Structure formats: structure tokens, C-alpha cells
């Protein structure tokens with residue numbers, strides 16, 4: 447089979463514009479982008495000190511204040527059409543670098559290792575599934591492919607910790623912005639009866655079904671839909687036909703704020719809305735939006751500058 451070729455897309459930005467740019471990219475459907483800044487560069491230099499005979503001062507000077515976002519597209523007509531859609535409304539200049547035959551999509555796998563999260567969950571990459579699972583842990587087998595949701599990101603971990611507490615055994619779960627499906631599948635392995643998951647990125651549908659299957663969960667218990675939970679009114683109405691004791695939404699502040707106006711429609715009377723993907727500087731704004739829409743925040747978790755909020759409808 448012919449090897450897929452990839453292009454690296456690099457957008458140069460500034461720290462002040464970074465949040466807005468990331469929110470816009472996520473809103474346009476880009477998943478799995480990386481942010482590089484001066485700090486990363488210094489860490490890289492530090493970690494590789496043994497390989498440097500001297501530090502290139504010119505290069506250091508060039509990296510001062512640098513802030514860039516990178517993601518990948520396939521090097522073909524589909525990739526370029528996708529890029530056009532992903533850059534809608536974005537004015538920053540970008541560069542394209544050909545990665546040739548470099549199979550980057552698999553190179554990250556060597557850094558993705560089994561990891562415990564919270565009290566019970568033990569994330570196991572699919573290709574490590576023969577390894578022993580520590581006693582008392584519940585394995586969650588995953589291959590996130592090109593979707594967001596490896597379990598390494600703080601926003602995902604905060605949700606996993608929360609859902610260990612709020613999953614109601616024998617009851618359904620709704621997962622908005624499901625990416626790899628990691629959160630809803632975690633709830634299912636912890637005893638939820640069934641789950642519905644949604645993502646704006648159509649790639650997420652197959653990936654989430656495949657991940658569910660890795661955990662012995664079939665389509666009888668898991669339904670994955672592609673759609674926008676803010677703008678797709680018929681999707682929102684369809685989702686709201688069922689009521690859930692747990693609704694998960696690890697997206698971004700700019701999506702959670704408008705979503706907070708609809709969250710009550712999905713919840714059972716006592717149900718928990720667990721939202722994440724919130725940069726700490728925006729957590730108060732998200733909390734205010736939830737409260738304006740009749741939800742009361744009862745738990746805030748924080749990790750590495752990210753925040754998750756758990757809320758219930760106020761009585």
C-alpha cells in the first residue's frame with residue numbers, strides 16, 4: 447500500500463493571541479494540535495544538554511517570544527480542502543512543511559505508555575494490552591489515532607477523576623466533544639449502562655466505536671454521532687429526548703459558555719454536568735455562565751492551569 451504523506455502546518459502567533467487562536471481552531475474542528483513556545487524550547491535544550499557542544503545564542507535570540515501552533519494534514523487535495531476549512535476566520539500567516547514518508551502518525555506511539563488516572567482507571571494503549579494491569583485498577587484500552595483524547599492531557603484527567611465519582615452504575619451517560627471516546631468509554635467500563643457520544647470531528651465517530659470495541663462494548667450500548675452541539679439544533683433536540691445523570695463536556699470555554707444554556711435539557715433532576723477544557727483564567731467566566739443558566743457549581747478541580755467544574759441544577 448502506498449504510504450500516506452503528511453504536511454506540518456505551522457501558525458506563528460503571540461502569547462496574547464494564543465487562547466483565541468486555539469479556541470478558533472478547535473471550533474473549526476481541528477483536533478490534536480501542539481503549542482510550542484520559548485519555554486518548550488528551553489526545556490528541549492535542557493533535556494538535550496548532553497548533545498550540545500555550545501548553545502547557539504542566535505537561535506536562542508530567535509526563539510525569544512516565539513509562540514507557534516502546529517498540526518498536520520495529509521499531503522493531497524483532501525488535506526488542502528480540510529486546511530481551508532480549518533483556517534476559516536484565521537488571519538495568522540502559516541507555513542507548510544512536507545514530512546515526506548515520515549510516518550509521524552505512529553511515531554507518537556512510543557511515548558504513549560500505560561498510565562493510572564484517578565483512583566481506579568488504568569489507561570492502556572491498544573498495543574500494550576498484553577501487559578499486566580495493577581491490582582484493583584480497571585483497564586481502559588485505547589487507540590486515539592488522530593483524535594484528541596489519549597488521557598495525557600490535564601483537561602481529560604480532570605474529567606476522568608470526576609467521572610469516577612459521578613458515574614451512576616446502571617444509568618446512561620452523555621459525552622459532548624467525545625474525541626477518542628475516552629470519557630464515555632471510561633464511564634461504561636465503570637458501570638454506566640449505555641452512552642451517547644458526539645463530536646464535531648467526523649473522524650471521532652469511527653475512532654470512538656473502535657475504542658469501545660477494544661473494551662468489549664458494542665453498538666447496543668454505545669452510540670456516536672458527528673455534529674456541532676452549539677449550532678446543530680436538531681442534534682441538540684434529539685439528544686435532549688433522553689435525560690442523563692451524568693453529562694460530560696471536555697471542550698473549551700468558548701463552547702461551554704453557550705452550551706451552559708442547554709445543559710439543563712440533558713440532565714435528570716439530580717444529574718451532574720461535568721465540564722472541562724477550561725483555561726484557569728476563564729474558569730470564573732464559565733462558572734458565571736453556568737450559574738446564570740440555573741446550574742450550581744459544587745466542585746472545582748485544577749491541574750496544570752486547567753480547570754474542570756461539576757454542577758447540578760439549582761433547586
Ligand SMILES: C[S@@+](CC[C@H](N)C(=O)[O-])C[C@H]1O[C@@H](n2cnc3c(N)ncnc32)[C@H](O)[C@@H]1O
Pocket residue numbers: 472473475476477593594595596597601602605622623624625626627628629644645646647650673674675676677696697698701723
Ligand atoms: C479537548 S477535546 C476532548 C476530547 C475527549 N473528550 C477528552 O476528554 O480527551 C474537545 C473535543 O471537542 C470537539 N468539539 C469542539 N467543538 C465542538 C462542538 N461545537 N460540538 C461538538 N464537538 C466539539 C473537538 O473536536 C474535540 O474532539
